[in-house]
Amino acid sequence: MFDFSPSEEQHHIIDTASQFMKDYVYPNEKHMVPHRGLPDDILKPLQQKVKDLGLWAGHLPKDVGGMGTGFITLGLLSEVIGRSPIAPYIFGSMAPDAGNGEILVHAATEKQREKYLLPLANGDIRSCFAMTEPEVSGSDPRTLQASAEKDGDEWVINAHKWFTTGAVGSSFSIVMAVTDPDAKPHKKTSLFIVENDNPGFEIVREVPVIGDHFAGGHCEVRYTNCRIPEENMLGNRGEGFKLAQLRLGPGRITHAMRWLGVCHRSMDLMLDYALKRETRGKTLGQFQSIQNFIADSAADMQAARLMTLHAAWLMDQGDEARKDVSLIKFYGAKVLHDVIDRAIQVHGALGVTGDTPLEGFYREARTARIYDGPDEVHRYVVARTLLKAFEKGEELY
Incomplete structure (x- = not known):
């Protein structure tokens, strides 16, 4: 019923990626800076080589610069990439940017696509995802306390988040907040794009955790009376979950x-x-x-x-x-x-x-x-x- 033998194209992808790992990735592991990844003068040329090989951003569609593969091909490529902690950055598929890119592909308006998705997909900027909160269970987003209230043509966000991976050095965050507290549990929240130079956004600290390999750290952040234009809602109201x-x-x-x-x-x-x-x-x-x-x-x-x-x-x-x-x-x-x-x-x-x-x-x-x-x-x-x-x-x- 199931045939997981790689196709000719998948063989080519796996072989090309494996050779690239030997030639360029493993030799550069020694340059990794804990919690910061590779320096840009090493990372950016390697990313360009991956793009030239057609192996960039296997999780994204071709119209935004990705490979446009199915999940099996993505999985086979990820198996190769996983052999080195620096490879996901080099191949443009590192969390949380990968997940944020997938959300933006599905939900971004044309303006959001141009401003956030395309530079993110190209590796020009990084992002973070703010959902987990220290006061409530991270495994149950129905209990989130973050709030977003409408004030004219703006949203005002107040939230205390942590394990916001990649926040240091990121350009924007996607934050989940409660917009309709009386709605059904899975309809209470919405997603918003917040640029990280917003005066209402603050990185409180980089939380010390086990491990070295995530650029931008795992951070505690606050949104304090953080005002954003209504157009920064991502998708429709109540679609956060x-x-x-x-x-x-x-x-x-x-x-x-x-x-x-x-x-x-x-x-x-x-x-x-x-x-x-x-x-x-x-x-x-x-x-x-x-x-x-x-x-x-x-x-x-x-x-x-x-x-x-x-x-x-x-x-x-x-x-x-x-x-x-x-x-x-x-x-x-x-x-x-x-x-x-x-x-x-x-x-x-x-x-x-x-x-x-x-x-x-x-x-x-x-x-x-x-x-x-x-x-x-x-x-x-x-x-x-x-x-x-x-x-x-x-x-x-």
């Missing part, structure tokens, strides 16, 4: 396939070290415990890959695939952690140093079980969906 979902499904597909890229690189390091490191007269790879690490990692990675490609295939058929996306989110995050953990164990003391990428991968992997919804929420989505389907006598798988 609906539009936010546009970025989450594709984003989770991309995350899961990038995680597989991290797993592949960790596996390569594990195999290489197991073959050349000797102890007690044998290489590590000759010990059964190490062989078990390798075999278990291969099985986990294959299962996660097939699950992710299946979810991508469903989305290419027009299915929202919420259950399948939730499955790959919590399962893929566990595989990511376990494979890196085994690779570190094989490397012993070397694995916890900065002499390999593994310790950095490991720190980043812990947050994968929280962002874009914690594991527990995704397990709840899967279980609830299956229970309801079984109760109704519907097909489960």
